[in-house]
Amino acid sequence: MEKQKEEGSLDFSVKSFVTALVVIFALMVVTYVLTLVIPGGKFERDAATGELIEGSFRAVEGGIPFWKWILSPFLVLGAKGSGTLIAVIVFLLVIGGVFNALSEHNLMKYMLDKIVSKYGANRYRLQAILIFFFMAMGAMIGSFEECVPLVPIVVALSVSLGWDHLTGMGMSLLAVGCGFASGVCNPFTVGVAQELAGFPMFSGVWLRLLSFICIFLLVWLFVRRHAKKVEKPIQTISAQALVCDRRMDRGIAWFAGILGTGITVVLCSSFLTFLQDYTMIIVAVMFMVGGIVAALVSGMGGRELAKSFGSGVVSVLPAVLLILMASSIKYTLETAHILDTILNGAVGLADTMPRWVVILFIYFIVLMMEFFISSGSAKAFMLIPLIVPLAQQFGISAQLCIVAFAFGDGFSNVFYPTNPALLISLGLADVSYGEWFRWSWKFQFMNLVMTSGLLFLGLAVGY
DSSP: OHHHHHTTOOOOOHHHHHHHHHHHHHHHHHHHHHHHHSOOEEOOBOTTTOOBOTTOOEEOOOOOOHHHHHTHHHHGGGSTTTHHHHHHHHHHHHHHHHHHHHHHTTHHHHHHHHHHHHHGGGHHHHHHHHHHHHHHHHHHHOOSGGGGGGHHHHHHHHHHTTOOHHHHHIIIIIHHHHHHHHOSSOIIIIIHHHHHHTOOTTOSHHHHHHHHHHHHHHHHHHHHHHHHHHOOOOOOOOTTTSOOOHHHHHHHHHHHHHHHHHHHHHHHTTTOGGGGGGHHHHHHHHHHHHHHHHHHHTTOOHHHHHHHHHHHHHHTHHHHHHHHHHHHHHHHHHHTTOHHHHHHHHHHHGGGSOHHHHHHHHHHHHHHHHTTOOOHHHHHHHHHHHHHHHHHHTTOOHHHHHHHHHHHHHGGGGTOTTOHHHHHHHHHTTOOHHHHHHHHHHHHHHHHHHHHHHHHHHHHHTO
8 A cells, every 4th residue: 555655546545534434424413413402594695696694694494304414415416506516526536537547557656756866855945845836826826626636746756755645745735725825816715805895806915925925934844844754765866867768758748738738727717717617627627638648648558548547536436425425514504504593603702802802703703614614705705794894893904804714714724624625635645634633733723823913913003
């Protein structure tokens, strides 16, 4: 198993699957218990935009039948807004198929050997560059799920460079999640929230840019410190000593070129807004086309490719079950009509708090709702109409409220077991959720303290 992982194989880890299965099922049980004790309630929403209307909360009949809760992981596929969930599942299957084909054909190992031969002597400089790249992808264009196909490559590269799987996860998924949370020009959190609040899109960028710099330094130092602890000496092969294979080189060139085109299109989505709803589809298609073309160009037969692709799809099917179970938590809360009740109760608590605590409480509300709703734009339509007026009652600017919203939405993407992208990445990286939790909670705590300080800074200077 370990040898396969080092060579870039994507067999879904049994340890990761079992741990995540237990954690998510326990959360499903807790959610069902909540439906029995919390009364139903509902906010009215704008028919055109879906935006929640402040002050419209009313009591409704709550609860969910036991049979519907049991079947919720499957019923969620037919629920409103299930298109994104289905897209994530297809996305995962494509990743599994392509990587298995590239691995069995040894193209992935060959590519990693070339990278190590060129950059092995400067691996910590490469580490910093990769962390910055992934953070920038999240901060500037709001990429998160779109970066998942790159996570296993970075994890395999991390092992090849003498580090471990956690280091690779920190260099990729943790970094992109933190970049997403800094929200410098993130269209899915800051962009949507500022439009709802009536601000020019991406205005007030200086505090978010400062946040990006501070968060980058924290991520880089945290990952580097861990890498230093686990590092092993590597025998770097010189570029001259590496046996070159022209067919493999052509395959890598095609794969990098096609995937790079997809990433370029995603980058363009920051100003070509009509692309923003299709970025995940674009990356999935380009990744699949790039993998198939690379395998064929490098000498893999069509029948062998089809068989290998199919095996890869089957190997990641356990992750589909985890994704469905995680998504069923939101489905259960919405079907039982208690999600709005929880939100209304949380907002009501702020009335008795001092001003400096309110901004942290808004941060907490977003963190709490993120557990149930991973979509940043969906949470913006739900929360911004409530938390912005709440903040303004205490003399807190809407701009600072939006920064707190971006923080609460982003960091927990790489911490909560209800996030599909995290579940996929952990399984493919052979890291159990328990192992990830024990490693990343220290970072999350330090980051919570630092970002709270940044919010206090914004409060002090009247941002």
